[in-house]
Structure formats: structure tokens, C-alpha cells
Amino acid sequence: MATTGDTDRLRAQGNAPGPNNENGAGTMDSSLAAHGRSRHVRVVMLGPALKVRGGVSAVVTSLLRAFRSDGGDVRYIATHLDGPKLLKATAAVAGSMKLLVSLVFRQCDIVHVHMASHGSFARKASLLRMAQLFGCSTVVHVHGAGFDSFFDQSSLTRKRAITHTLESADLVIALSEEWRSRLSAMAPKAAIRVLMNPVVCAEFADVAAARPDVSQDGGTILFLGAFGRRKGVFDLIEAGVKIAEQRAHFVFELGGDQDVDELRELIAERGLESNVRVLGWVRGQEKLDAFRRAHVFVLPSYHEGLPIAVLEALAAGLPIVTTPVGGIPEVIKDGVNGILIEPGDIDALAEGILRLLDDEALRKRMAGTNVELALRDHDATVVARTLCLWYDDIVAGRMGTDASD
Numbered sequence: 236m237a238t239t240g241d242t243d244r245l246r247a248q249g250n251a252p253g254p255n256n257e258n259g260a261g262t263m264d265s266s267l268a269a270h271g272r273s274r275h276v277r278v279v280m281l282g283p284a285l286k287v288r289g290g291v292s293a294v295v296t297s298l299l300r301a302f303r304s305d306g307g308d309v310r311y312i313a314t315h316l317d318g319p320k321l322l323k324a325t326a327a328v329a330g331s332m333k334l335l336v337s338l339v340f341r342q343c344d345i346v347h348v349h350m351a352s353h354g355s356f357a358r359k360a361s362l363l364r365m366a367q368l369f370g371c372s373t374v375v376h377v378h379g380a381g382f383d384s385f386f387d388q389s390s391l392t393r394k395r396a397i398t399h400t401l402e403s404a405d406l407v408i409a410l411s412e413e414w415r416s417r418l419s420a421m422a423p424k425a426a427i428r429v430l431m432n433p434v435v436c437a438e439f440a441d442v443a444a445a446r447p448d449v450s451q452d453g454g455t456i457l458f459l460g461a462f463g464r465r466k467g468v469f470d471l472i473e474a475g476v477k478i479a480e481q482r483a484h485f486v487f488e489l490g491g492d493q494d495v496d497e498l499r500e501l502i503a504e505r506g507l508e509s510n511v512r513v514l515g516w517v518r519g520q521e522k523l524d525a526f527r528r529a530h531v532f533v534l535p536s537y538h539e540g541l542p543i544a545v546l547e548a549l550a551a552g553l554p555i556v557t558t559p560v561g562g563i564p565e566v567i568k569d570g571v572n573g574i575l576i577e578p579g580d581i582d583a584l585a586e587g588i589l590r591l592l593d594d595e596a597l598r599k600r601m602a603g604t605n606v607e608l609a610l611r612d613h614d615a616t617v618v619a620r621t622l623c624l625w626y627d628d629i630v631a632g633r634m635g636t637d638a639s640d
Contacts, residue, residue: 276626277308279337281330281362282349284313288492288516290432291349291378293543297433298622301615310337314358327358334362338369344630345372345405351379360400367403372629375401376408376430380465380538380561383417394421401425405629410541411562426634430622431562433615434546438523443552443602445527453484454592457529457553459517459544460536462494467535467558469498470581474535475507477585485510485592488525490517526551530598531591536560537578549609554601556587566613572604 282295295311302309314330316322337343346366350359363373379385386397401407401422408430409415415427460466468489475487487510489498495513502511517525526532532548532555539561548555549566555573557563567573574590576583591598611617628634 275308276345276623276630277343278310278345278347278626279334279343280309280311280347280349281314281334281359282311283315284317284326285311287315287317290540290543291351294378294432295349297435297615298619300435301433301619302623310343312337314362315355331362331365334365338366338371343371345374345626347374347376349376349378351377352382352385355379356385356397356400360396363400363404372405373403374406374408374625374629375404377401377414377418378410378540380536380540382414382540383421384538386421398422405634406625411565413562413565414540428625430618430625431566431613432541432543432546433618434543434550434609434613436550436610436614439526439547439550439552439609442523442526442550443606446530446552447528449530449592449595453482453486454531455486455488455529456531456533456588456592457488457490457525457548458533459490459522459525459547460534460542462489462491462498465537466491467537467578469501470535470579470584471533472498472501472505472507472511473581474585474588475510476505477581478589479507479510481589482592487511488514488528490514490522490525492516522547526553529553531556531588533557533584533588535576535578535584536563539563541566546609546613549605549613552602552606554591554598555605556584556591566608572601572608 280295283289283292285292285296299309299311312330312333314327316326334346346363348359348363350356363375366373386394389397398421401418402424405426407418407425407427409418409427410432412429415429418425418427458468458471460468462468468491471487478485489511492515499513502508514525526547532553534542534545534557536542536558537560541562545555545557545563545566555567557567557573557575558578559575560578564575567575569575574587576587
């Protein structure tokens, strides 16, 4: 979320996406979107390899695509890979060595780390400390729906480490005002600003136009996320039973991974095999095609940061049924661009889906609102430019403890 001053400056700069590089295992050099920048700011960004499944990789990929060629440069270093422990350890060591080289040879002004809970915190905290020892400015970008639970369940020693890590950074980035409040409670002296997650809107430009009419299949409801309790996919299957009592034809398309066998068992137990397609993990063209087929997007989560899938649904022009957790209610307003239901409320979930399937005018109104919202507030070019202005604030010494303006 840009501040008022940032927004005015960004509007004067226009919009233009940058180059795309999908190499997720090594490093990536790209320049920042930065008309009128005060100086050349060199940034090293640390996070998971771009091919790792999950929201953090999606955020980083979108940001890197949006950086432009006329103001500064970002080098991306992967510090985490999916796979066996040896592979993970190798990636962590290799990433640390690449960062060390950048620091020793004074190749960066800012180290920007994407941090989540548990192992991610441990890895990134040590890298932040390394950067600070070399006199480098640091940015902590906090992700993950469970970072507050991670803090609450930590020992006193680790709580102090978390607080110190956040408060010692020049800037902490929260995904929403809700998360800013939670992080402030953990680290009262931290300089925290809100930067909502980005989406590359240009990828979804023609998705809504290709959407089939509801009458062709009775309506397709899309879910994207990890298969498990936290994202509410099992609640969605239970809601499907209630929908089937009122509507013979409808399709759930479920894109995700993790508890696939348990999900398939529940689908069979509820007799919904003909109504549910388990797509597995989808990305690229396969994901765009799923958005084209869909009439409603649903994510009945129990805990969230700010889910990329919801932002992609905005850009794809879909009405959304979801829950008011994490940063979601700062994006989805009940009855305006989606329907909000409480986590675990199966009846409300089914009713919300049916309401949207049965009301074409409402779907179209919400779809138009969502496309406009995505372009205005969440397009990667806008988000990246806000970040570039904050980089300038850091090197210019304008980032105080109260980072709200």
C-alpha cells in the first residue's frame, strides 16, 4: 500500500512492465522502476528459488518482472530450494556465499530478505546480521500466515531474537495493515510499512473475455492453494454437498498440492467425483486456462497473509468468496467485489457460491470492480515503484521508526 505522497509520485511516472527472467535457482540482475530516483541504489534480494511452489516465489517473480532499466539494480539470490535436506543445505550455503561476495566487494547498498517462520527465519536472520556487520542497510519482508503463531509459540530467547531482527532492520514490510499491527506488537520499535502483494495484471488481460457462459457446465468454481485445513479446501467439499442438493450441475476445479490423497478420499465419500476435478499444482498457461474456465473463485481460509491467488482472481475478473482473515478484508469488501464468510461456516460458503452462480449481473459487476482494483493497487509495476521509493528513503536516511508516512 503506497502512502499518499508515494501514490502521487507514482501516478506521475506512468506504467511499464520490465523484462522477464524465470531462472529461479541462481541469481537475477534487473533494474528498478525509478524515474526521478535520487541515486543509483544497488539491492541484493534474498528468498526461495523462483521455481519453489508458493506465494513468496510468486511475489518475487512479479517484482523482478516489474523492475525497469533506468534507475538502479537488483540482484536476486536464492537461499532455499525444495527437495532433500542435502539439497536445501547446499542452496543455503551457496546463497550465503554469494551474499558474502557481494558484501565483501561492496556490490550492494541494501539487502532485502523475504522471510517467513521457522527455518526461513533462522536462515534469513543470520544473513541479515551478516549484511549489517558490513554496514549494509536491510529490509525484512515478512510473509506467511503463521508468523504471529510462530512468535507466540517461541521460547523467550527466540522471541527476543525475532524482536531484535525486526527492530534492527531499516525497514520491515508487512502485507497488510492487519499484519502491520501484529508485527508492531512483536517489535514496537521497528520501522514498518505496508506493501500489498503484487500481481502481473498484463498476464490476465484477456482471461475474462474468454470465459464461457455459466449454462454450459452449470458453473465452475476455482480453488487454488495448498490442500489442507488452513486453506479450507475440505470445507469446500462439504459445501459442495449442500450445493448439489440445489444444483445438479456445477464443477469444482481444485489446483494445489500436499494432502491430495486425503482430499480425493473425502470427495469419494461425499459422492462428488463427477463434480470435482483435482488439477494438482498449476502454473503458467495451465493456471491461466483454469481462470478462463472459472465463474467464481473461492478461498475459505482460516489463516492468511495476503494470498496471491486472491489477487490473481482480481486480475482475472472473478467474483470471490473468501474469509476475512489476514489481509483479505483490506482487499475484498463484502457485497462489493466479493462475499466474505466466516472460516468454517459451511452453510454460508455454499450460499455465497450459489448466490454468485445464480446472479450474472452481480458476477459481472464484481468482476469489473476487481479488474480495476488489481490494476490500480496491485499491479506489479505500481508495487515495485513504491518499493523503489522506499529504497531511496532508506539510503537517504528518511526511514524513521514511525514509517507510516
